[in-house]
Amino acid sequence: MSEWQRLDPKIMVIGPISAFRQFLLPSLIALIGVGTQQPRWLLYAAPLIILGSVGVGLLPWFTTRFRIAGGQLVVTTGLVSRKRLTAPLDRIRSVDLEASLLHRVLGLQKVEVGTGVDDSMIELNALSVAQAEQLRSVLLHRGAEAVRGGAAPVPDATTTEPDNGEAAPGHGAPSGHEAAATEQVLATFSPSWARFAPLSLGRLAIALGALGALWQFVGDVHISLARGDELWELVTGASLVLVLLVLLVGALVVWTVLSMVAFLVQWWNLRLVRDRENLHLTRGLFTTTSTTIEERRIRGVRLRETALLRLAGGGEAHALATGLEESTYAVLPPTPIGVTTSVAADILGDRAPLATELRPHGDAALRRCRTRNLLSLLPFAVVTLALVLVSDGPWWPPLAVAVALTPVGLLLARSEYAHLGHALAHRHLVAGSGITARTRTVLQTDGVIGWVFSQTWFQRRRGLATLTATTAAGSEKVTIRDIPLGDAVSFAGAATPGMLEPFGRAGPTE
Amino acid sequence: MSDPVEPLPADKPRFALLREPANQVSPRAVTMWRTIAVTELVVAALVLGAVWLLVPAHPWWLVVICAVVLLPLAVVAIWQPGISNRIHRWEVTPGAVYTRSGWITTRQRIAPLSRVQTVDTRQGPLMRVYGLAAVTITTASAAGAVEIQGLDADVARRVVAELTEITSADEGDAT
Structure with a gap:
């Protein structure tokens, strides 16, 4: 050449x-x-x-x-x-x-x-x-x-x-024949995975955006619905609940079909293959794409189970790579969690980081989860209060909203606390996060290029810290939230031997 | 401190907390921080004072706005320079840079020198008046930049020279 x-x-x-x-x-x-x-x-x-x-x-x-x-x-x-x-x-x-x-x-x-x-x-x-x-x-x-x-x-x-x-x-291509001998297939497509497609709500947002744009276009072109008036009479004649129900079911059916079709078009014939230190991903029904990343650029894996996916027993895997335009790299569509985990383990070359128990962060962290999630729902109560004040309404709606939302906030807090955690498995550090989604980020300890211990005023009062492992891969940081400060220091020290020693001192407990 | 420390077994760290970085920022940095904070307070007070004079009826929301703007600025002007002075510390060892910064939220950052990509100095107009400089050490992670603020300009030059010498000896792409 x-x-x-x-x-x-x-x-x-x-x-x-x-x-x-x-x-x-x-x-x-x-x-x-x-x-x-x-x-x-x-x-x-x-x-x-x-x-x-x-x-x-x-x-x-x-x-x-x-x-x-x-x-x-x-x-x-x-x-x-x-x-x-x-x-x-x-x-x-x-x-x-x-x-x-x-x-x-x-x-x-x-x-x-x-x-x-x-x-x-x-x-x-x-x-x-x-x-x-x-x-x-x-x-x-x-x-x-x-x-x-x-x-x-x-x-x-x-x-x-x-x-x-x-x-x-x-x-x-002479290397094509050699490749066959060295190839190791990590995953191949199964059409049944399409059942997870409707559960990926991120795509729903995109679809709704497209629909909105289309609607705007239709409005611009002034397509007049000749029979609009008749339709309107028909709608107002029926019961409102029935109409809403029909619309909802219709939307669900449309979304399910559309998302599955999109999924099949995008991921059809997926093959994830390891070939001489490279990962090849080929996929696509009409347009086929084949991407390749060097394995030495992969520093870790992120496993994510959104609430809906988890109910259906599915999960997503991303590879965290350095020096790529798209540094969190979707190696798989949503798949059954067994497949996701085993592919992630293949990529890491180690199953332990995915299976290991995460160490919880204790009561102080749980209390912070509660405060945070309750506060995140506060705007609803405030908006209700403002509406009542403006419209001179009755006194009880803000209170009702607050009472109704408190258990929601507590549930969210429980869920977030359950996902929170950290662990060290051989050459990988593991961080658990997510409120409704369960996310497990696994990063090679070799890929850690620095640490940040950050403490807000509230965290200092509770003896907690947010530990950030900085890295060149993926989103360039792995964050462990609300970890007890002592745990954070010993965790970081153990993950990167030698990096923290010059700055360490014995804790008050020793 | 400069001795190489042998790796520890994963389950037995020898320490549970981090000590303070060795060096404090220049005393002139506190003066500069205070100057900035007080200037902001004075400017805000002047602007709001003008508004106060221009709006005839002194409605209640103007009082609220004044309080919301001026009180935090006053708190910053009174407390922040002193607290920052206590919190801001830094240290450069042959193996790593270690800093502590912030005042309400504190951050302790450690970056091993083997992973350092660039070392920059920054000197704004006000910093030049006070003879100060800031040194920024970046790594391959956008989240990993370490900035040492409020250094005496001479100290900053020395730190940069030292860091450049150490990091230029390393090879690899530091990722």
Whole structure:
């Protein structure tokens, strides 16, 4: 691959189509405004749009070239302002392949190379499947035993790479066959997982947002419901409760079906595979994506069971990685907790951090959970009080709200306290958190690059602290809330031997 | 303190609490903090005084606003510099930086020097007037930055030189 290479010629089919799609929507929207008065404009605009998108779509093939030379991936692109992107091979942290339906029909794949140094990805859209696989193999296994196995030299320091010239796309990917021998399958898709899809309410928020946008659009276009009045009479004629019930059930059914379909489209044919120190995740029904992260970049795992998922026996797993754009990395969709745990254990290489009992934080922490959760419900009572004051209403509603919410707050507090905890298991530290969701964050103790002991005034009175292990992976910190100060210090000391010793002193109890 | 300490068995830590970092901030830092706090109080009082004169009827909510704004500022001006002076401490050992900061919420931060990525000094206009500087030590974690505030400018220079020397000897990408 030391020779300059071009994108696959078949991209000239996709380019114009996707450019057309990009042009089409904005121009249509613009034209709806103008065109409704003067339809002639449509006639003038149509050829322009088509010619323009063909031109723009063809450009990338002529202007984009790439090669691997001198230990660097070099990509040049652009027509007027030429851009030259270089990435040292030892800085390349992820190579992702993506193929839309159209790409798949043509046997193409889009390659995205992430360096983690800056947030931009180097994108090659598109290469043939074999070429893409080979490029990924070279980029990820350079220097390692894979390169030696493929009889290719370590691609650094020199520009001569004898093997790469002959391993052109036509030869197929030689490493593909070797890969089969070294692959270890961690998880494969099961359609029954779709039962967890309706329980992921995060997606519901997104769906509702989309619905809101659609509603706005419908309002803008002034689609008049001709039979709106009849419908309204029908609705007002029936009992309100019945109408609400029907609406609710309808919404539930729609949500269930939609979320399951979306789930299947996104995760279909999922395969999580370990291959020579790399994790590969492939998935997708129409658009297939294949992402790869180096295992040495993975510092830990976050296991999350939201309240609804837990009722259905499911959970989600994220890998905490360093130097990726998306540093908490969903390795699995919501799956049965058994699958989630075993995959997480495979990734960690250790089951103990996931199975170990968490050490609770004691009565003082429980009291703080109570205060916090009761206070978090206070706004409801305050709003009721304000409404009563403003509208001169009866005296009892604020009191009723307060009485009704107190048990809720106490329940939330119990739940939060039950999830709270910490543990040390071999080379991993474990932190439990979450109010309604149960979250267990596991981090390699090697991945801890500092500690913060933080104490609010209230925590100091109760002898508690919030311990934060700082790390380069995931959200860059793991927080253990309301841990007794003594526990915090000895925990941190044990997790990172040597780091705290110069600053330690015996506690009052010793 | 600079002796390397051998790893301890996980279940037997030899200590249960952290001692204070060794060094205090410069006494001039307290003066600066007090100057800032008092200035804020005076400015707020002047603005609210002007409003008080301009609004003829002195309605009850104006009193509430005055109280809500001025009382916390007064509390800060009276207490914060002294408390901060007691809380703010720092220490640099050959192995780590250790600081304590804050006043209502306190934070003790430890960052091993082997994981340090950058060492910066910061000197705002007011800090220059008082001959002070702040040193920020960042690691690969956004949550892990350690700032030593209120250092004498000369001390800050010395600390930076020392830290640069120690950290430049380390290799790896500190993640």
